[in-house]
Amino acid sequence: MPSPYRRPPRLAAGCAMVALATALAGPAWADPAPAFEILLQQVGAAPATVEADALRDAAEARVRQARVRPNPTLALDVENAFGSGPFEGFGNAETTLGLTQELELWGRRGARVDVARAEAGTAALRRDLALVEAAGRLALVYAEAEAAERRFHLAEEALSVTLADARAALTLVEEGREPMVRALQGESEAATARASLDEAQAERDAAFARLTAIAMLPTPVTGIEASLIDQVPPASMVGGDATPVVRVAEAERDAAERRIAIERIQSRPDVSASVGMRRYEAEDATALTFGLSLTLPLFDQNRGNIDAAQAEYRAAEARLMSARQEAQADRNAAKARLNASASRVSATDAGVAAAQEAYRLSRIGFDAGRISQLELRSSRAALISARNAAVDARLARVRAEIDLARLQGRAPFGAVQ
Template structure:
């Protein structure tokens, strides 16, 4: 249609938005993805740190020195230089590493989810901006048509073929069309501002040349509710919570430390080796509070996983239904526009020939304007349905790759 071509072309001074694929390629520089990447880097660094064994401790101890009687001065002192090491028995280190790995896996899935959601948000603001631009173009055309009809009505009034009331009604309709155009312009400018901000563009967008809402959706591929990113994130969180229980249980067991050293006897001018093991006695602290807390967190994570699975199932069915309905709605909208254009053309011919009234012309014009706006709304609804389904499938909308 000519109106859609005008909406896509825009004025000569317009600064067109880059294509959706171009903006999608820059997605890695948005704050959301940069934050998710940083969180993943931090989690991977904690995995490396978890593998590191604790540092040994070097100790120096002097006994029987600088006292009184035979222990005056340092001649009878006993000096011990020792080295002690936490042995990390009972699988402490392995449990610590497993928790860090589970948390890193969760961070990686969250990074993927953030990228998919950012792509969907970008597609949504792009589609909304394009739809707003088309509505503005439709409002411009509606004003032009309304003014033309009003002039025709005024001509008939001057000729005495229509009462003066018809001319007044035409002028009122033209004023309403001007107000609708102003509102559409404000909505278009707001949508362009949102697109400029979300896409982090250096200059404001004033037009869109590459259409997104006219594209055919990627299709109703089978979506496994168990495999959605939200469910996988919840599964990873549950696994990490389960690993934390193991860590807290291991902490109940004694923390064994071994030491070896050399002792110097000043009085005998002799040296000897020392050996030792130390471990706390678990008489008072059995770490029960931390174990109970970890188990409670695991139950919470398990409940979140259950809820995520239920929501994913419902979202999958809803997204598929919305996409099927929106595809049919687009076809119906296009057919309605074609019928409305033909009806208005015939009504205009009949009105100018004096065979139909201004009320009938006004009715056919309103029906055409409504049909054209409905066609834009149908395309935007189809784009939204595709965006929702793409999020469930863990991809960028409209079959584009990231």
């Protein structure tokens, strides 16, 4: 009579093929990414930071330009020439060469310089904020790449453990101690583990590609050696009272207030002084000319621009108030998340240790025939879940540190900017 257990060799062959594919899927990586601290030193070359630097330089150039006085106007006027009667030809002509200079009264130049300085200060603060945000983005991409690599290695271990359990189940099936369905279940679990490994590999490769792009590395990243997610955030790091976003909002409010002053000054008359020399051809004589001119604000008193500047100031004041309210709440929330993530890391580490011991005992019991395959599968799934939870907890801790560092105006795991 044919034995009902003739099919297991197919399972053994399938397990061998999966093991061989696993070995081929993991080449030796030889180009690890530089440590996060090294990459952090190059964050000033990030596109967002370079853009902020250029905008700051532009604002400083406008300050220099605001200090410059307006150019004088040189004018040449000829009167009573090439007409009719006594004014025929150029004999009775009067020629005037004059120089006119705008006086910039009422504090026009000072107000213009104040606005330019305020805008330059805002641009400098935006540059600092861009530097902090670039550092945070780099830290997040680095941590995600490291977490993806760990999940890939965990998927490899999970496949190895699943294959070992499948081989143990196959042995029991061949000995007649387990039904054929256990062998089929082991084969299905091995296929599922292999699919999870493929997915983890794709996620790892994508994370490495993002890190290569964000860090602007010349060669593709193929591994992480210096860990970031294992680093404990420095508890003593304390930023200033105002977050970078609040400081930017304060600078924008101050600039808006100075624009009101300059718009009010613009409503006053423009005063210009002129001096020149007039030539009288008929008398063969010359004389000096003096003049003073000003605009009469009869129709245009710049009221629209003044009202617009006041409205923009109110908007900037509202943004500042909102930024202050959100900053305090965000800082408290970030501190709470960081403390919670530290506790979660400790808890998941303890969970991994317990799950490893539980799986070890389950495997011993399964090999001795005292524990069923379902119990072994459950303990294995708990171990895999615990290990992935430990990675997730560490990644959450890095994200909490990134949020808190951004609110404190510093680089993650670094000093205050």
